[in-house]
Amino acid sequence: MTPPRHPERLRAFIAALAELIDSHPPEADLLHRGGKLLGQLVRYDDWLPDEFAIADPTRYQQFLLHADSRQRFSIVSFVWGPGQSTPIHDHRVWGLIGMLRGAEYSQGYARSADGHLQREGAAIRLEPGDVETLSPRSNDIHQVNNAFDDKVSISIHVYGANIGAVKRAVYQPDGSEKLFISGYSNAYLPNIWDLSKENQA
Numbered sequence: 001m002t003p004p005r006h007p008e009r010l011r012a013f014i015a016a017l018a019e020l021i022d023s024h025p026p027e028a029d030l031l032h033r034g035g036k037l038l039g040q041l042v043r044y045d046d047w048l049p050d051e052f053a054i055a056d057p058t059r060y061q062q063f064l065l066h067a068d069s070r071q072r073f074s075i076v077s078f079v080w081g082p083g084q085s086t087p088i089h090d091h092r093v094w095g096l097i098g099m100l101r102g103a104e105y106s107q108g109y110a111r112s113a114d115g116h117l118q119r120e121g122a123a124i125r126l127e128p129g130d131v132e133t134l135s136p137r138s139n140d141i142h143q144v145n146n147a148f149d150d151k152v153s154i155s156i157h158v159y160g161a162n163i164g165a166v167k168r169a170v171y172q173p174d175g176s177e178k179l180f181i182s183g184y185s186n187a188y189l190p191n192i193w194d195l196s197k198e199n200q201a
Helices: 008-022 025-043 191-201
Strands: 060-067 076-082 095-101 104-111 118-119 124-128 131-134 142-146 153-157 168-171 177-180
Touching: 008 025, 008 060, 008 076, 008 177, 025 095, 025 131, 025 153, 124 131
Parallel strands: none
Antiparallel strands: 060 076, 076 153, 095 131, 095 153, 104 118, 104 124, 104 142, 168 177
């Protein structure tokens, strides 16, 4: 596998996001400033190791890139095979989605008066360098899909917790929900710091 040319980009993002979180900003400020940091990261497609960019023919992949030791945030690469999509789901923590490669659609949902889920506005198309923000206070329920039927797309997701361990829900159109804990596609915890040092040697 070809090593990433600039692994320091992810290290710099991790350090800057941790510093931002340590300043305890209001959520809106955190999402705004964190979104700008993520936008700087996904502007370049030269830092993600190949092993965290592998598509599976049967379902999308969710690779853990970094889990904060204090459980304040996690960083995940979502790898979408051609035509793959998520169910309608929530997160229950703040989130940032940055498009790295290809493109994806994010369709928001909201509950109607009778409790059913209905689409909220048009789907948002994310292109490389674009960032979307998510909050439990406003737009936490959505469905995401690869915009392409013939190639892989990759987005970088940042969450305000270790998202692979968060109990959250998938939804049916009638509004009924089923709780789940997603885990990660990589069963081990990768040490991105050591990996980066190896690639710089």
